[in-house]
Amino acid sequence: MILELDCGNSRIKWRLVNASLQPEHSGSLSWLEFQARALPEIFRQVSVARVRIGSVAAQDITQDLSGVLKALFAVEPEIAGVASPCAGIRCGYDDPQRLGVDRWLAVLAAVAEYPECDLLVVDAGSAITVDLVSPGLHRGGFIGPGLHMMRDALFSATAGVKVPSLAPDLPSSVASTTGAAVSGALRMMQLGFVEQCRLRFSPDAHIVLTGGDGQALLAELPGAVWRPALVLDGLRLALP
Numbered sequence: 001m002i003l004e005l006d007c008g009n010s011r012i013k014w015r016l017v018n019a020s021l022q023p024e025h026s027g028s029l030s031w032l033e034f035q036a037r038a039l040p041e042i043f044r045q046v047s048v049a050r051v052r053i054g055s056v057a058a059q060d061i062t063q064d065l066s067g068v069l070k071a072l073f074a075v076e077p078e079i080a081g082v083a084s085p086c087a088g089i090r091c092g093y094d095d096p097q098r099l100g101v102d103r104w105l106a107v108l109a110a111v112a113e114y115p116e117c118d119l120l121v122v123d124a125g126s127a128i129t130v131d132l133v134s135p136g137l138h139r140g141g142f143i144g145p146g147l148h149m150m151r152d153a154l155f156s157a158t159a160g161v162k163v164p165s166l167a168p169d170l171p172s173s174v175a176s177t178t179g180a181a182v183s184g185a186l187r188m189m190q191l192g193f194v195e196q197c198r199l200r201f202s203p204d205a206h207i208v209l210t211g212g213d214g215q216a217l218l219a220e221l222p223g224a225v226w227r228p229a230l231v232l233d234g235l236r237l238a239l240p
């Protein structure tokens with residue numbers, strides 16, 4: 001088996017793929033669970049020949065994770081970086097090392113599926129990122145706060161807007177409760193962000209969505225596709 005991990009800002013998403021590259025097991029854990037060494041039970045039951053890591057966590061935390069996995073599986077984990085060009089695509093950042101590797105992995109996987117298209121690659125997780133791609137070239141992109149970060153900002157900076165959870169969909173009517181007012185606004189802000197990126201910079205782009213909050217945008221963006229494992233899918237392209 002090959003273990004692939006997408007280490008994000010809030011969670012570690014992982015999957016075990018077999019020799020035919022088919023995922024056999026997958027899951028996620030929080031950084032707190034990792035720190036408590038509460039690793040998935042299956043990790044102790046399988047033999048792992050390779051470990052591929054994509055991480056936007058701090059370097060010491062990533063090294064800690066790598067060390068734990070090395071001790072567990074007796075293989076040296078491979079950690080993806082942004083190498084440009086890769087898989088026929090050039091990175092648009094002035095300094096490619098500054099681009100979040102999760103963004104790069106998502107771009108590589110999206111381009112592998114749609115090599116001839118202008119793309120908007122949208123990752124709606126802890127943060128929301130939009131990357132613009134034209135054939136052979138990553139042009140750059142934009143970064144905004146994720147839904148829960150925005151909710152937390154209102155929660156901590158106001159006395160009267162303390163909304164515990166967000167509705168799953170875009171609003172279909174004008175809000176008449178605080179919860180619906182916040183939830184509707186934040187989801188419309190995400191949609192507006194994506195639409196503005198397309199309108200201003202790539203009107204014909206095909207949209208590829210990933211991240212926990214990407215699915216809610218799917219119904220609002222005609223022609224868009226939803227690829228929940230996009231970042232993990234990029235790992236085998238960055239670390240063939």
Ligand SMILES: Nc1ncnc2c1ncn2[C@@H]1O[C@H](COP(=O)(O)OP(=O)(O)OP(=O)(O)O)[C@@H](O)[C@H]1O
Pocket residue numbers: 007008009010011012102124125126127146147148210211212213
């Ligand atoms: N405090 C929270 N309570 C409930 N949901 C949250 C909270 N924080 C984040 N989330 C949600 O969890 C989901 C996680 O998104 P995703 O699966 O893309 O992974 P992530 O780890 O948050 O993202 P990243 O890879 O950027 O760290 C998102 O829907 C996000 O809005």
Ligand SMILES: CC(C)(CO)[C@@H](O)C(=O)NCCC(=O)O
Pocket residue numbers: 008009056098099100101102103127129143
């Ligand atoms: C933007 C995030 C936090 C999204 O996970 C990550 O890609 C990151 O830490 N990026 C580094 C900064 C940049 O991409 O410009």
Ligand SMILES: [K+]
Pocket residue numbers: 008009102123125126211231
């Ligand atoms: K992410």
